[in-house]
Amino acid sequence: MIMTKLRTIPAPHIDPDTQEYWKGISEGKLLVKYCRSCKSPHYYPRAICPHCGSDDTYFEESSGRGHIYSFSVFRAAPAPYAIAYVTLAGTDISMMTNIVNCDFDALDIGQEVKVCFSETEGDGPPVPTFEPV
C-alpha cells in the first residue's frame, strides 16, 4: 500500500461580512452570494456586488455541483495536492478549491465534481473542496 502523506489545510480567517458563509459551510451548505439589483452571482462573497456596485446582496444555497475549469497537481509538494478552479453548475462563476478523494492522474478539465467539506487545522470551520461525481 502506498502511504500518501496528507496535507493539513490552514483554517480560513472569518470576517464580519463572511460569517454567514462560513456558518453555512459548518452546516454542510455551500452558499453563493447573489445581487438583487443585477441578478448576478459572485465569488468570493462580498457585502457589495463587484459586478454592479449594489449593496442589496444575499446568500443562496448552491447545488454543490460543478465542473473543473482548470487544475494543477502540485507533484513536488511534500504531500501532493490538486488545486483547481471549479465552475458552479447553473452559474458563470468559478471558485478556487482543492479536488480531493480522487486519482490525481485521472483529473480532467470539464470533469463533473460535487462539493465535500474538508477539515482544517485547529478550531476553524471546514472548507469547501470538491470530489469527482
Add this chain to the structure above:
Amino acid sequence: MTVKGKAYIAGAFEHPTRKAIDKSLAQLHAEVAKGALDDAGLTKDDVDGYFCAGDAPGLGGLSMIDYMGLKLRHMDTTETGGSSYVIHVAHAAQAIAEGKCKVALITLAGRPKASGEATGTKPRNYGTDSPDVAFEFPFGPTIVNNYAMCARRHMYEFGTTSEQLAWIKVAASHHAQHNPNAILKNVVTVEDVVNSPMIADPLHRLDCCVISDGGGALVVVAPEIAATLNRPKIRIMGAGEAPKHQMGGHIDLTYSAAAVSGPAAFAEAGIKPSDIKYASIYDSFTVTVLIQLEDLGFCAKGDGGKFVSDGNLISGVGKLPFNTDGGGLCNNHPGNRGGMTKVIEAVRQLRGEAHPAVQVPNCDIALAHGTGGSLGTRHAAGTLILERV
C-alpha cells in the same frame, strides 16, 4: 497628456550578485542606485524624484531615501509586484512631463536566496485583511501552481503543448550562455525541459524562473538633462498599465492584463508589434511569456505555441529576439521581481551594449513588459515602448 518623447532613460544598472549573503537589503538598493547614476554620469545630488516598490525596506520609500541621503521633490511607491519598475518608468516620465522632477531614480533589490525563502512553492499569505485570503490560502495557492492552471487551460483551449512551452526556455538558455553573470548558463533542449522533474503539472522545473538575489536601478531624466549626458539617447515612446483580477468569479486564465496595457502602449507610441526589434517579456514561467506575447499582439490568441517554436525567440535565428540576457528563466529574477531587469536589457539592446552574440542589429525600437502578482488570481501589467534617437 502623453509621455511620448517627454523623458529618457539615461542610466541602467543590474547588480552582478545572485546570492547576497554578505549584503543588507538597504545596501543592495544603494549599490544599484549608485551603479545606475554612475552609468548616466550623474550623482545622488542630481536626483529629485525617487521611485520604489514593496521590496524597499521600511515605510514606503522613506527608509531608503534616508539611507541614501536623497533630497527630493517627488516620490512614488506604486506597488504592483514584479511589474512595478516598468510602471515606475512610465510614472517617472509623467512626473517629468508635469515638471515635478527632472532626474528620477528607480531601485529594486531583494535577497530571497540568502534568506532561504521557498518563493515559488510555498503558499503565499498576504494577511487576513486581504479579502481573498480566506477563500484561497486554505487551498495551497503558490506561484507555480497558479501559473500551472493557466498553462493547463491554455493547452485545453488552444492545443498548446509542453514542447512548445519548452522552446521559450530553450531560447532563454541560448542567450544566457553568453552572460557570465547568469545562474543557468548551459544551453538546454526541448527534451531537457520536458524531462525535468514535474513541479506543478503541467509545469516542469525548467519551465520555472531562477530564484536570485540582487537588484537593479534606472535613471529617467528630462530631455534637457539627457542632452547634457554622454550616453546614447533612449526615449520613452509609449506606456500602458492595467490590472486584471477574478472579475467576481468570471475566471478566464487564457489572457493577462497585457491585453490592455499592450494596446495602450502601442497606441501612445503610434507603432505596431511588427515594428518591435527586440522584446523583454516577463518570464516567471515559460507560460507567462506565451500568454503575454499573444496579449501584446505579436501573434493571435491561441497561436503562441506555434509562434515560440523552432527558435523564433532566439536572437539571430528567430523573428522576435527576447530576453537576450537570459531573462528570469536563466539569468536573474532579483527579489522575485523581474520587471527591472526587463527594462535594463531593453536599454542595453537599444544602446548596442548587449553581448555581441545576442545584440540585435539596428535595434532602434524595443518593448519591455512586466507582470506582477499572479496570472492565476490577480495581477498588474506594465508595458513600455522605447526608442533610440
